[in-house]
Amino acid sequence: MRRTLAPRPLPPAEDQAARFARQREADRTATAEDYVELIADLLRADGEARAVDIARRMGVSQATVTATIGRLQRDGLVETKPYRGLFLTDAGRDMAAAAKARHELVVQFLIAVGLDAETAEQDAEGIEHHASEAALQAFERFLAARKAAG
Numbered sequence: 001m002r003r004t005l006a007p008r009p010l011p012p013a014e015d016q017a018a019r020f021a022r023q024r025e026a027d028r029t030a031t032a033e034d035y036v037e038l039i040a041d042l043l044r045a046d047g048e049a050r051a052v053d054i055a056r057r058m059g060v061s062q063a064t065v066t067a068t069i070g071r072l073q074r075d076g077l078v079e080t081k082p083y084r085g086l087f088l089t090d091a092g093r094d095m096a097a098a099a100k101a102r103h104e105l106v107v108q109f110l111i112a113v114g115l116d117a118e119t120a121e122q123d124a125e126g127i128e129h130h131a132s133e134a135a136l137q138a139f140e141r142f143l144a145a146r147k148a149a150g
Contacts, residue, residue, distance in 0.1 A: 023130060030129035033099040034058070035068055036077055039086055040096035049086040102136060103128045109139040112146055 010016065038057060042049035051069065055062045069086065072078040077092035088096060106128045110120035131139075 026130045036092045036096040037099040039088055105139055
């Protein structure tokens with residue numbers, strides 16, 4: 001059953017432009033966050049992170065991974081060592097830890113509101129990059145209240 005919501009008036013142009021600008025910025029940082037999070041996961045699980053493994057897990061070409069890793073290196077998030085694969089800088093580790101925590105929070109929230117774990121994992125991949133800090137804090141409060149009640 002689908003509920004029809006009453007149409008809302010358009011917000012002021014400046015407010016709407018600011019919202020779209022925030023979303024474009026979130027789109028730009030999403031790739032970096034996904035890569036550093038995956039590199040951290042591979043380092044933890046396998047002891048190494050290689051471009052070929054990232055390409056396979058991301059479902060992209062090795063050329064795409066190489067280009068993205070180059071950007072991450074320029075941004076000071078990743079470093080490479082000859083014959084040793086990829087490593088995270090301190091800034092890369094910090095970004096990966098924050099991205100992982102945000103991802104886990106979104107997954108737990110989605111499960112708490114009734115999604116199955118698989119769908120929650122899939123949906124969290126997009127939501128985690130676009131949810132505001134206020135939304136994430138609301139998710140935390142919801143989960144804390146639910147835990148306290150239950």
